Amino acid sequence: MFRHSKIPWDKLLENSIRVILHRYGIKRGFIVIDDKDISRSKNAKKIHLLHKMKDKKTGGYLLGQNIVCTYFVTEKVSIPVGFAFYAPDPNQKEWRDKIKDLKKKKIGKSLWPKKPEALSEYPKKYELGIQLCREFQQAFPEIKIKAVLADNLYGHLPFILGIQELWAGIQIITKMRKNQKIRYWKKECSCGNHFSSYAGWKQEAVIRGRDNRKLIAGGGRLYVPSHKAKRFVIAVKYEGEKEYRYLMATNLSWNMKEVIEAFSIRWLIEVFFEDWSGYNGFCSLAKQCGEEGSLRPLILSYLFDHCFLYHEDQHAFLTNKQPLATFGSLIEKSRAQALFHFIQEILEDESPKEKLNNLISNLDEIYPLQPSKKHMVDVNEKGFMNKVA
Numbered sequence: 001m002f003r004h005s006k007i008p009w010d011k012l013l014e015n016s017i018r019v020i021l022h023r024y025g026i027k028r029g030f031i032v033i034d035d036k037d038i039s040r041s042k043n044a045k046k047i048h049l050l051h052k053m054k055d056k057k058t059g060g061y062l063l064g065q066n067i068v069c070t071y072f073v074t075e076k077v078s079i080p081v082g083f084a085f086y087a088p089d090p091n092q093k094e095w096r097d098k099i100k101d102l103k104k105k106k107i108g109k110s111l112w113p114k115k116p117e118a119l120s121e122y123p124k125k126y127e128l129g130i131q132l133c134r135e136f137q138q139a140f141p142e143i144k145i146k147a148v149l150a151d152n153l154y155g156h157l158p159f160i161l162g163i164q165e166l167w168a169g170i171q172i173i174t175k176m177r178k179n180q181k182i183r184y185w186k187k188e189c190s191c192g193n194h195f196s197s198y199a200g201w202k203q204e205a206v207i208r209g210r211d212n213r214k215l216i217a218g219g220g221r222l223y224v225p226s227h228k229a230k231r232f233v234i235a236v237k238y239e240g241e242k243e244y245r246y247l248m249a250t251n252l253s254w255n256m257k258e259v260i261e262a263f264s265i266r267w268l269i270e271v272f273f274e275d276w277s278g279y280n281g282f283c284s285l286a287k288q289c290g291e292e293g294s295l296r297p298l299i300l301s302y303l304f305d306h307c308f309l310y311h312e313d314q315h316a317f318l319t320n321k322q323p324l325a326t327f328g329s330l331i332e333k334s335r336a337q338a339l340f341h342f343i344q345e346i347l348e349d350e351s352p353k354e355k356l357n358n359l360i361s362n363l364d365e366i367y368p369l370q371p372s373k374k375h376m377v378d379v380n381e382k383g384f385m386n387k388v389a
Helices: 009-023 089-103 125-139 157-166 191-195 255-281 290-308 310-317 327-347 351-363 376-379 384-388
Strands: 028-039 051-054 061-071 078-086 144-150 171-176 182-183 187-190 201-207 211-224 230-236 245-249
Touching: 009 078, 009 125, 009 290, 028 125, 028 255, 051 089, 061 125, 061 255, 078 255, 078 290, 125 157, 144 255, 157 171, 171 255, 171 290, 171 376, 182 191, 182 310, 187 191, 191 230, 191 245, 201 255, 211 255, 245 255, 255 327, 290 310, 290 327, 310 327, 327 351
Parallel strands: 028 144, 144 171
Antiparallel strands: 028 061, 051 061, 061 078, 171 245, 182 187, 182 211, 201 211, 211 230, 230 245
């Protein structure tokens, strides 16, 4: 299906998004950008853009794929709208590894090899983020984007400029690193040092549009040398947290509370990742070889997420402006419904007993049993265990 079907895969996702936007009258929303690591088998070799990556849970390394995703959050529904596979530039990675070894050996910079030019077929993550936003803007120019939200991996000036070319004057909110430099009264210092001296004050904000949370926040419109421009820099710490997190907003007309409340929406993509990993198949099932073997199943998994917005219960919740059901509970209910429809079909048949017996007799063809290799009864028949004994 993925390799030989004549389906216009490149238009499937776009048209699915268009139908949802039209059905629910969606005119505006937020774009959230983030990436996800997906581990694969250590024996895999031909999966698209497979590469070695750090395991955040164990601190070791694993083989996997990294996917940059764009998530569209609106007042009614939130849906995945784009993706791109990322892999580090192998030439630059090899160069960085050489530099690390030379540093350990305390060899001077004059003897270091020259940094190779970046390969165009291996764009950086923030470049993929710009590309995905451009594709969305070209496909849906009528949609108004209120803000683009991302973490500190996308806080580079080229990313900011790339997004502003698409939507002039748009608000872009990203995280900042603790050691990122800012300038205050002609003095440069890190975010961490600045806000240790200028602590925030107690406030309340509506987080993710639902919960009132107490927090401590402070900030100002400060010059960021790496961006060569003023940004709204904010330090925020929720109740119960020990350390500040740092935010940077490009549109200086927003106030602090608006920036904090808007950025809290970024958390929704983490909820999507959790659902996607558990129920949509792409993360857990084996992949076919090559680009098509990963790209097309991923499109199908996005469409699977979209289709549940048309579930009868979900549609009723949307119509009555009630909270939507979780993806997992909808799937469990759909499985039960399928079973009940199956039983109902048998009971309503003219000869239900005959139909049921026919299904039972064909059960081995529908669900063939696979031989297991963890038991040794077949090996023992050949005398292996007797020889060992």
